[in-house]
Amino acid sequence: ILNEGQIKKVVKxxxxxxxxxxxxxxxxxxxLACIEYEKKLLDYIxxxxxxxxxxxxxxxxxxxxxxxxxxxxxxxxxxxxxxxxWFAWISHCKDSKSDxxxxxxxxxxxxxxxxxxxxxxxxxxxxxxxxxxPQAARTLFQRGLRFNRTDKAMWIHYFKMEILYxxxxxxxxxxxxLTMPHENKKGSVSVKSIAGEDTAAAQVAxxxxxxxxxQSAIDAILKGAIPCKVVQYADQGKFSTCQEMHSIWTxxxxxxxxxxxxxx
Numbered sequence: 001i002l003n004e005g006q007i008k009k010v011v012k013x014x015x016x017x018x019x020x021x022x023x024x025x026x027x028x029x030x031x032l033a034c035i036e037y038e039k040k041l042l043d044y045i046x047x048x049x050x051x052x053x054x055x056x057x058x059x060x061x062x063x064x065x066x067x068x069x070x071x072x073x074x075x076x077x078x079x080x081x082x083x084x085x086w087f088a089w090i091s092h093c094k095d096s097k098s099d100x101x102x103x104x105x106x107x108x109x110x111x112x113x114x115x116x117x118x119x120x121x122x123x124x125x126x127x128x129x130x131x132x133x134p135q136a137a138r139t140l141f142q143r144g145l146r147f148n149r150t151d152k153a154m155w156i157h158y159f160k161m162e163i164l165y166x167x168x169x170x171x172x173x174x175x176x177x178l179t180m181p182h183e184n185k186k187g188s189v190s191v192k193s194i195a196g197e198d199t200a201a202a203q204v205a206x207x208x209x210x211x212x213x214x215q216s217a218i219d220a221i222l223k224g225a226i227p228c229k230v231v232q233y234a235d236q237g238k239f240s241t242c243q244e245m246h247s248i249w250t251x252x253x254x255x256x257x258x259x260x261x262x263x264x
Contacts, residue, residue: 001048001060013037014067021074028085031075035092038068068092069101076105080112083119090122099131106189110144114194117151120144123189124161134165136188143191 002010017034020026042064049055072089079085086109093102106123113119120140128137141158148154 001045001052001054010041021071026078028075028079028082031071031078031085032088035068035071035075038064038071042068065096076108083109083113083116086113086119087122094126094130102126103131103189107191110140110189110191111194114144114147117144117148117154120148121154121157125157127189128161128164131188133188134161134168137161138165140189140191143194147194 017030017037020030021034023030042061045060045064049058072085072092076085076089086105089105090102090109093099093105106119106126109119110123120143124137124140124144127133127140138158138161141154141161145151145154145158
């Protein structure tokens with residue numbers, strides 16, 4: 001795949017990048033340059049393999065992928081409080097479809113940046129839309145709101161998620177006759193206890209989530225009990241301006257249209 005001259009050039013480039021990463025004054029741009037080089041090298045190798053008709057993944061492919069992940073890991077350890085570093089790693093995991101690594105990255109990122117609403121929103125959205133685990137998404141929103149109680153975006157995204165959950169639940173019950181939708185509980189984002197979090201409240205929420213819902217509880221969910229409760233809590237001093245209230249009521253109108261599915 002690579003000739004002798006190309007191999008020497010690769011070795012030299014990697015040595016130069018490694019030297020920069022080991023300096024005391026290592027910059028974020030040094031890590032990004034190393035990652036970009038490895039990605040371009042990996043793309044070139046894949047193109048060459050396609051030309052040669054080689055389909056099997058080899059050592060050279062795995063080596064590049066490991067170096068990319070290791071560089072992201074080192075960058076995030078060096079710049080723990082920089083959300084751009086974490087989001088860059090998250091984006092890479094999504095592009096490479098590395099769900100197992102992605103769940104771990106989200107967990108670490110939320111440990112380091114508990115007061116970053118966008119990180120909680122991103123993690124919860126991935127759990128709900130990609131990992132198929134509404135309960136994990138709900139838990140992430142609830143934990144995130146303990147640190148970001150007055151963040152409008154978090155409340156609105158949480159409300160949207162609960163609305164979509166009701167719609168999906170109603171549609172699934174109608175088509176398949178299931179009591180509750182299947183939830184993929186493998187590889188979900190796990191966040192350890194964070195300093196400053198109300199651990200007692202978190203424990204109660206976890207215990208309630210583990211309980212099997214009764215039919216009456218399911219009926220209440222289908223009628224929109226959870227989204228309405230979210231609005232109730234959000235409205236308790238969290239959304240006072242007309243513009244913010246307009247956003248909430250716009251979502252309520254959206255819910256009123258789609259909740260009709262539950263009556264079918």
